[in-house]
Amino acid sequence: MQGHLNVGSSQAPALWINPEHGGQALGAVVGNITINDVLLAEQRLARFAPLLEKLFPELEKSAGIVESPLLALPADVIAQGADAQGTFWVKADHQLAVAGSVKARGGFHEVLEFAEKIALETGMLKDGDGYEQLASTAARECFARYEVAVGSTGNLGMSIGIMSAALGFKASVHMSAEAKEWKKRLLRSHGVTVHEYPGDYAQAVATGRELARGNPFSHFVDDEKSASLFCGYAVAALRLQRQLIALNVRVDRDHPLFVYIPCGVGGAPGGVCYGLKHVFGEHVHCFFVEPEDSSCFLVRMQNPDVEGISIYDAGQHNQTIADGLAVPQASELVYSMMRTRLAGMVVASDERMVMDLWRLKSMADLKVEPSAAAAVSGPRALLGTVVGQQYLHSTGLDAFMPAANHIVWTTGGALMPADEFDRLFAQGLELSSQPQANVPDAA
Known part of the structure; x- marks a missing residue:
């Protein structure tokens, strides 16, 4: 395939451009999700805002809306051998209240949609009722009959565990071997049941899905197949549009927008990209960023005719410091939605993520986890590689790059314990002090 990238090779380029971007791919399966579904998700989150404000004191200032700021990012964070043209921003989802990651919007939305369904079916909610009453003892006793897994x-x-437990559901999280101990401890402190598995993400999902199938009172949140999650994630794009308007940031032919989002199974970045393409059309260019040894979405994009292909088929081993991105197989639902919408893929080494974790903290005072730091490799790859320059030239974008805006989407980290972060920060400092640290990624 044109533009093929052999992920896993130390000599591989950092950037792969999607040859089907902007086209009509033959044989592509288009999902049945529409922008109206995303608008309904935004409305649902607004209806539940008074309840969330009541359940979580940290949401009082935002009146129950869970949203992150758009922050200016010093170009020096990016400029390691790259010509850092344009203006740089951080969509700081690592600061999202309650859950501390990009998963908050989608995860909260699916749990709230399930709660709403039960409340309406049981008569706990009637037309015109305020959703605050779902914090009542009667509501919690009703929800306690159900499990969310x-x-x-x-x-x-x-995201799922904390919200489910707060509403009174029995919350169960099936966690793969990559999951960090501190995340398991945090979940248990909220009353969530954590099931641990020695295998990868696919095993944890398959086991959780099967167990839920046998329980009529269990709702399984399926990251690979959930339209509810996808629509909740996509709400971010509608809110980002309003943030850009408030900052007088234009997005049009003369002011292109580039967005770089870390990617695991694809749900969160796919939802964001879908929403952004609806809002900004051809003027936004979305890139997903993955670990070089766990690049499931890239493998799927490179093999459009091989449904269900995994990283193991491509010779990868799912070994990465980026636990949130350690996924062997891409979501087929999201792949179908991204096949012509996604501009390209970037791969980042573990060493690069840790160095960028250090750079984000030391240069911008942002505390992120390695999965989130991966996003910094996005603009560096686009602006600092031959492949990236070819893309800008072939699309006619190179003339507009001084007026471009670049958004690095940080996906998690605020809840990370200090000792865990300090250890990674020290590693990043040590790696960044080595002579080869300032050499740009291979083109």
Whole structure:
């Protein structure tokens, strides 16, 4: 395939451009999700805002809306051999209240949609009722009859588990071997049942899905197949549009927008990309960033005719410090939605993620986990590689790059314990002090 990238090779380029971007792919399966579904998700989150404000004191200032700021990012964070043209921003989802990651919007939305369904079916909610009453003892006793379960490497589990437990559901999170101990401890402190597995994400999801199938009172949140999650994630794009308008940031032909989002199974970045393409059309260019030894979405994009292909088929081993991105197989639902919408993929080494974790903290005072730091490799790859320059030239974007805006989407980290972060920060400092640290990624 044109533009093929042999992921896993130390000589591989950092950037792969999607040859089907902007086209009509033959044989592509288009999902049945529409922008109206995303608008309904935004409305649902608004209806539940008074309840969330009541359940979580940290949401009082935002009146129950869980949203992150858009922050200016010093170009020096990016400029390691790259010509850092344009203006740089951080969409700081690592600061999202309660769950501390990009998974908050989608995860919260699916749990709330399930709670709403039960409340309406049982008569706990009637037309015109305020949703605050779902914090009542009667509501919690009703929800306690039900289980909400999910398979996760960490962040989605925290989003689903924390929200489910807060509403009174029995919350169960099936966690793969990659999941960090501190995330398991945090979940248990909220009353969530954590099931641990020696295998990878796929095993945890498959086991959790099967167990839920046998329980009529269990709702399984399926990260690979859930339209509810996808729509909740996509709400971020609608809110980002309003943030850009408030900052007088234009997005049009003369002011292109580039967005770089870390990717695991694909749900969160896929939802964000779908929403952004609806809002900004051809003027936004979305890139997913994955670990070089766990690049499931890239493997799927490179093999459009091989449904269900995994990283193991491509010779990868799922060994990465980025626990939130350690997924062997991409979501087929999201792949179908991204096949012509996604501009390209970037791969990042574990060493690069840790160095960028250090750079984000030391240069921008942002505390992120390695999975989130992966996003910094996005603009560096686009601006600092031959492949990236070819993309900008072939699309006619190179003339507009001084007026471009770049958004690095940080996906988790605020809840990370200080000792865990300090250890990674020290590693990043040590790696960044080595002579080869300032050499740009291979083109």
